[in-house]
Amino acid sequence: MTTKGTPGRMVRIDDETWAAYGELCAEEGTSRADDMRRHVHARVKAWRAAQRKTAAAS
Template sequence: MTTKGTPGRVIRVDEETWTAYGEVCKAKGLSRAADLRVYINREIAAHKRRLRESASD
């Protein structure tokens, strides 16, 4: 099930890692999906910064 009209994505993660990640996210007060979106957006921003910096060289 998806929310806010966003498509669902499938990833493969072993059970032990997924469970531990759930505990980490719970401690952060985020769902796994929200935490992954934060990470993805951070990576995109860093990539764009690197592109801008290399273009200005």
């Protein structure tokens, strides 16, 4: 099932790490999906900024 028109993605993570990650996210008041989404968005934003900086320097 997808939400807000975005496709679902599959990742492979061992059960022990996945369970601990769920506990960590719950303590922080977020979901694993939201935490991963924010992480990916931040990484892509930084990468795009670096790409623009490189292009401007050329």
